[in-house]
Amino acid sequence: MNPNRKIGDVILKAENISMSFGGVKALTNISLEVREHEVLSIIGPNGAGKSSMLNVINGVYHPQEGKVTYKGRTRDKMEPHLAAKQGIARTFQNIALFKGxxxxxxxxxxxxxxxxxxxxxxxxxxxxxxxxxxxxxxxxxxxxxxxxxxxxxxxxxxxxxxxxxxxxxxxxxxxAEPTLLLLDEPMAGMNVEEKQDMCRFILDVNDEFGTTIVLIEHDMGVVMDISDRVVVLDYGKKIGDGIPEEVRQNPAVIAAYLGTSH
Amino acid sequence: MIYRESGQFKTSYQNDSVIFPIKQDRMFIFALLALAALVVPMFASEYMLSGILIPFLVLSLAALGLNILTGYAGLLSLGSAAFMAVGAFATYNFLVRVPGMPLLLALVLGGLCAAAVGILFGLPSLRIKGFYLAAATLAAQFFVEWVLTKFSWFTNHSASGVISSPPLEVFGIALDTPVSKYLFTLAVVVVLALAAKNLVRSSTGRAWMAVRDMDVAAEVIGIPILKTKLLAFAISSFYFGIAGALYAFILLGTVDAQAFDLHRSFQILFMIIIGGVGSILGSFLGAAFIVLLPIVLNLLGQLLHGIVSTQFLSNLEMMIFGGLIIFFLIVEPLGLAKMWQITKEKLRLWPFPH
Known part of the structure; x- marks a missing residue:
């Protein structure tokens, strides 16, 4: 394993993030930490607030409460261009390429x-x-x-x-040679082979360049395989946080998302 | 195609990013330029120069400006003629009021004035898009026309509101013949077209297209949205300004604010729609279509002279013109430039398309 890959200190810390759209509470009092060089997955059912969380991290959304500390600087709200300048890059759930x-x-x-x-x-x-x-x-x-x-x-x-x-x-x-890469469902709608390719690319990026990766994904096989840590959201609340094994055993997570085999 | 890129290998990124990647295309464009600069002035009649080629070049320049704004940066505008008017009247005032002002400097300063006004009217573009922005730029159209007629200072207190071109000269050469005017216009248009092509193939152009195609993603990449949009307004208005000054002084000689009315803005918009939105070549094709087709139709119409009444004839010309516009838009909504590109791709495989 590459020495770059060694998991380091906390690089991004979101504290007590709360955010609502009108009456809908998208995120309630969420705190999470991202450590340097790790692969962190955010999982949860549809509408749990996963994409909103990414949008808060790189400043597309501004939360009503809470603050984000990135590379030692604490801000009430991030701005997209600041995030980009400081090495946060991302992809979107619905492809947002420049079509022309x-x-x-x-x-x-x-x-x-x-x-x-x-x-x-x-x-x-x-x-x-x-x-x-x-x-x-x-x-x-x-x-x-x-x-x-x-x-x-x-x-x-x-x-x-x-x-x-x-x-x-x-x-x-x-x-953009990012230090922190946010991937919003990079494997949605892909077949098995394409997913394997994408996993290989993600792991290679993480391994070779030491890029810290936060990803949202629904394929539990993929998530449990490639993540160092997993954060679970449900209805805008955090219900689980830990290494994949812990999360898999967490009863709250099983009830909300993973389900039990019958 | 009678030629293709086979055998022409690109061995460096520099070679791979030239404007015309195929050698024959490069030779063709140089031949075309040589023809336009050397042969045409020798043989073309006065009507050919002043009636066809100069209007074509001037309107191509305006179409180029609008293509930067609408085609590349995705900002719909109906204020083109207003910025042309600003350029024309500003150049006029620089020439008349500053003794010894060289024409080229006055043109550039006139263009810069147009750019400043463009930035001002581009400010709403941060908040509104599409047709709503087009409606907002209409404000520029009416406001500029009103200011230029209302305050006689702009026309140097001319009683009729008309400005007439002072004697023009460049580097001591007087621009008083159609040939010299044509060559001057050609030089200006070639330089500005090259600059436009260079802009759209470097990071500024990519930022414009990014904002056009997906502004949220552009912002996340770190592209400053407002600055990018305002730069598009400034540069396109600069082009409008120069085109307006050329239109006023090289083409017409005498002009008033009404020459730059909404009709002119629409004409330029139609040029880029027909020629190709987001294509430098399209600006020229569109201008050629709008300027040349009526003349061709007119010539064809004269064959019917005496058979039908003149009134019927002129209406017929309009109908055919309109019909052709609709025809081309149905066949290829992305314009003549796209049609040319598809033809090239098809001919590349011809005669064995499978």
Missing amino acids: MSVLDNIMTGRNLKMHTNFLQQAWYWGRTQREEIKNRKVVEEIIDFLEIQHVRKTPVGRLPYGLQKRVELGRALA
Whole structure:
């Protein structure tokens, strides 16, 4: 095992997060910790508040109560662009790719924060902009190699099958070289083979780059296999938190989500 | 296709990211430019230059501006002509009021004024999208027209509200013949088209497209939404401003604020819809369609001269023009540029499509 992979200190801490949409309480007093280099899964029935939790972490939603501490800075609310600058990247439950652009351009867009030429230099293009484009293109090509999507790099993403689109979205998130990667149902709607590929990519990212991963997933086989820790939500409340074995035995979790075999 | 990319290998990322990846395309575009710059001025008639080519180039530039805003950044606007008017009147005032002002500098300053006004009217775009934004940009259309007619300062206190082009010269060469005007317009359009292409293939262009396609994802990546949208408004308005100044001084010579009315905005919008939204080539194809087709129809109509009445003829031309627009939009809603791209892809496999 790579030394990068050693689980370290708490990198992100959410404390007493409460949030409601009108009368619907999406999250009630939730606290959770994410440790450096770990794979943390958030599970729970539909409407449990899993996606809301991710949205709070990277600032798409602003909770009414509670605070988020990331890399030692405590904030009442995160902002998406701040989160991006500080190394949080994510994918979405419903694919949120830029449909009109090619695979290459989508992943290049993921590196926008790494590009510093201004629009006048870009209008001229030759010189600094071109060097910057080529430098970033090299990184993007490595990601394309890693995700095994070389053959479609110039295809508009709208034309790709679902499984590949999910892969491109992972690529776009990886392009930002994140320290914390949030994956919202990366394997939803995939067949077994595609799921295995996706698991391999997630574990490789975690293992090779030491990227901390928080993922939401419904496939319990996958969750129990690849997670270091599992957090269980139900109706906006946290009902379980621990290593997969503990969670599997937790009666509250079994009642709410896992169910018993009959 | 009589040519394809076989045998042309890209061995570096630099080679892979050139504007025209196929060698024959590059040769074609250079030949076309040489033809436009060297051969056309020698043989074209005055009518050909002033009546067809200059209007085509000027309106292509305006279509290019709108394509940056609507095609790439996804912001629908009906204020194009207003920004053209700002560019035209600002350039005029710089030329008239500042002694010794060079034309090129006045054009750029006029474009910058248009860009500033564009940013102002682009501010609502953070909150409203689509048709609602188009309605908001209508405000620019009416407001600018009103200001330019109401305050005579802008027209240098001309009694009729009309501004006339002062003598124009560039680097000591007077722009007083159709040929010199044509060459000047061509140079401006080529430079700005190249700049637009460069912008849309670097990170600014990708940010625009990202905001257009999925703004939440763009924000999560770290793209500043407001800044990106306002930059699109500024740059597209800059293009409008230059196009407006060229329209006023190179094409017409004498112009009033009514030349930049809502009808002009719609004309530019139709150009990019027919030519291709989100395509540099589409701006030119669309402008060619809107400018050239009526002329072609008119020439064809003259064959029927004497057989039917002139009134019927002009109505017939309008009907055919409208019919063709509908036809092209049904056949390919993404415009002529897309149609050209599909043709190329099909011809690539021709004559063995399987």
